[in-house]
Amino acid sequence: MKHQEVPVPFCDKCAFETGAIFRHLGHEEADIINFEKEFRQFRRGELLYNEGSRISGFYCIHKGIIKVFKTGLDGKEQIIRFAKPGDIIAYRSVLSNEVACTSARVIEDSQVCFIPAEILISLVKSNSTFAHELLKLACHELGEANSFITDIAQKTVRERLAEILLLLVEDFGLDEQDYLQISLTREELANIVGTATESVIRLLSEFKSDRLVELNGRKIKILNKKGLEKISNVFN
Amino acid sequence: MKHQEVPVPFCDKCAFETGAIFRHLGHEEADIINFEKEFRQFRRGELLYNEGSRISGFYCIHKGIIKVFKTGLDGKEQIIRFAKPGDIIAYRSVLSNEVACTSARVIEDSQVCFIPAEILISLVKSNSTFAHELLKLACHELGEANSFITDIAQKTVRERLAEILLLLVEDFGLDEQDYLQISLTREELANIVGTATESVIRLLSEFKSDRLVELNGRKIKILNKKGLEKISNVFN
DNA sequence: CGGTACGTTGAGTCATATCAACCATAGTGG
DNA sequence: CCACTATGGTTGATATGACTCAACGTACCG
Numbered sequence: 001m002k003h004q005e006v007p008v009p010f011c012d013k014c015a016f017e018t019g020a021i022f023r024h025l026g027h028e029e030a031d032i033i034n035f036e037k038e039f040r041q042f043r044r045g046e047l048l049y050n051e052g053s054r055i056s057g058f059y060c061i062h063k064g065i066i067k068v069f070k071t072g073l074d075g076k077e078q079i080i081r082f083a084k085p086g087d088i089i090a091y092r093s094v095l096s097n098e099v100a101c102t103s104a105r106v107i108e109d110s111q112v113c114f115i116p117a118e119i120l121i122s123l124v125k126s127n128s129t130f131a132h133e134l135l136k137l138a139c140h141e142l143g144e145a146n147s148f149i150t151d152i153a154q155k156t157v158r159e160r161l162a163e164i165l166l167l168l169v170e171d172f173g174l175d176e177q178d179y180l181q182i183s184l185t186r187e188e189l190a191n192i193v194g195t196a197t198e199s200v201i202r203l204l205s206e207f208k209s210d211r212l213v214e215l216n217g218r219k220i221k222i223l224n225k226k227g228l229e230k231i232s233n234v235f236n
Numbered sequence: 237m238k239h240q241e242v243p244v245p246f247c248d249k250c251a252f253e254t255g256a257i258f259r260h261l262g263h264e265e266a267d268i269i270n271f272e273k274e275f276r277q278f279r280r281g282e283l284l285y286n287e288g289s290r291i292s293g294f295y296c297i298h299k300g301i302i303k304v305f306k307t308g309l310d311g312k313e314q315i316i317r318f319a320k321p322g323d324i325i326a327y328r329s330v331l332s333n334e335v336a337c338t339s340a341r342v343i344e345d346s347q348v349c350f351i352p353a354e355i356l357i358s359l360v361k362s363n364s365t366f367a368h369e370l371l372k373l374a375c376h377e378l379g380e381a382n383s384f385i386t387d388i389a390q391k392t393v394r395e396r397l398a399e400i401l402l403l404l405v406e407d408f409g410l411d412e413q414d415y416l417q418i419s420l421t422r423e424e425l426a427n428i429v430g431t432a433t434e435s436v437i438r439l440l441s442e443f444k445s446d447r448l449v450e451l452n453g454r455k456i457k458i459l460n461k462k463g464l465e466k467i468s469n470v471f472n
Numbered sequence: 473c474g475g476t477a478c479g480t481t482g483a484g485t486c487a488t489a490t491c492a493a494c495c496a497t498a499g500t501g502g
Numbered sequence: 503c504c505a506c507t508a509t510g511g512t513t514g515a516t517a518t519g520a521c522t523c524a525a526c527g528t529a530c531c532g
Contacts, residue, residue, distance in 0.1 A: 072387075101382055124368050139331045199489075
């Protein structure tokens with residue numbers, strides 16, 4: 001299937017709209033990126049890059065959703081985070097000059113810009129505000145990773161599933177009918193929570209019996225946010 | 237008990253010896269830190285800072301070991317990492333301007349330098365190499381956090397315990413008799429692995445029966461590293 | 473000598489993983 | 503148009519890893 005012709009977004013306009021980190025750049029700097037970047041389109045299921053590979057640049061998401069994951073034992077995925085418009089991925093490997101520690105795959109048809117590594121490095125060198133913002137970003141992610149470690153280590157699967165549902169609501173929002181604006185397979189949900197697919201299925205249908213959610217295939221309708229918060233123990 | 241009088245270390249000498257991040261500073265910059273820093277001593281059990289508090293600076297470890305942890309449900313600790321000479325802690329909160337997402341407590345009597353937040357921020361602004369090194373540091377930690385998430389989510393307690401023992405060997409080394417150079421309570425071990433104290437005790441004594449380790453109170457002697465590697469599944 | 477913190481062991485329970493079977497759906501190719 | 507296949511979802515039965523609770527031992531300390 002051929003990709004439709006789509007206009008390539010301008011970096012400073014896109015950054016302004018999506019809140020991407022490039023909003024901290026001057027016009028000339030944004031122009032450099034705009035000139036050097038490569039606009040790419042991907043369909044659900046396509047792989048952007050693979051764990052263990054050396055990476056020559058990083059990606060800024062213009063549209064769509066990408067999952068960032070590690071592959072553990074017997075190939076089981078652990079989803080680390082999702083990237084949505086305005087987010088950048090693979091910057092970790094570029095900045096630390098290590099091979100990719102994660103893979104990235106498209107969840108929802110995406111448009112992304114690929115930006116060569118040198119550009120990022122030189123911006124860090126030349127624009128200290130940008131460097132500071134990148135540090136904030138990395139440090140913030142680090143804080144989230146630490147919380148997630150504690151959750152996985154201490155909470156039950158049931159608690160974590162409720163929490164993840166709420167996090168997804170935060171990140172992707174609900175439509176007019178309170179349906180979660182991201183569509184995941186049960187297996188993907190399991191790979192965030194860190195459990196078996198069957199466990200997610202069983203717990204979801206418990207949540208359904210308890211009138212916390214409604215299920216229509218992959219579409220999940222949030223009926224009782226307070227109830228989910230209570231289960232997830234977010235306030236401890 | 238009174239603290240002994242100890243000479244305050246010079247930053248560039250200390251950075252050179254410990255490999256602290258300040259080795260990327262010029263002499264004048266190191267002098268600024270040297271002038272502004274506050275040298276402090278702590279004994280095992282003392283708290284450096286507490287989760288949720290706003291922090292006015294960060295710490296560089298000169299001597300000793302600090303545990304960095306989050307407090308989860310019912311006050312159970314999750315140890316996130318250890319800091320040893322040359323490491324800095326609390327820089328995350330300073331850079332992201334968020335409250336501390338972890339607490340820090342002394343594991344082994346320590347000497348640390350407290351450096352005001354403004355100094356770090358201004359160095360990030362003025363020295364782009366330093367900023368880049370900080371980014372590398374944060375990104376590297378992020379990579380480790382991601383691995384840890386995957387491990388906790390996918391490995392058994394047994395595998396994780398073996399892995400943690402090996403990580404401790406990496407980080408703190410063995411003495412002439414192959415004893416691990418860090419002394420932790422069973423509870424602390426459990427709080428790294430993310431399990432119950434009793435489980436650690438049982439598994440350690442299994443490891444002992446299998447001639448993988450020898451136990452003398454808190455001292456752990458590593459008898460068979462290969463065996464532990466095999467159990468930990470590190471090569472998958 | 474009592475107190476406190478840590479370590480150890482046993483028994484019982486439960487949450488969760490695993491295994492297996494089955495259904496639904498959609499895309500494919502003859 | 504109909505098998506054919508692949509993928510994802512669901513459910514039940516069973517197994518078990520790990521937690522919890524409880525009791526007790528040990529060691530150090532004032």
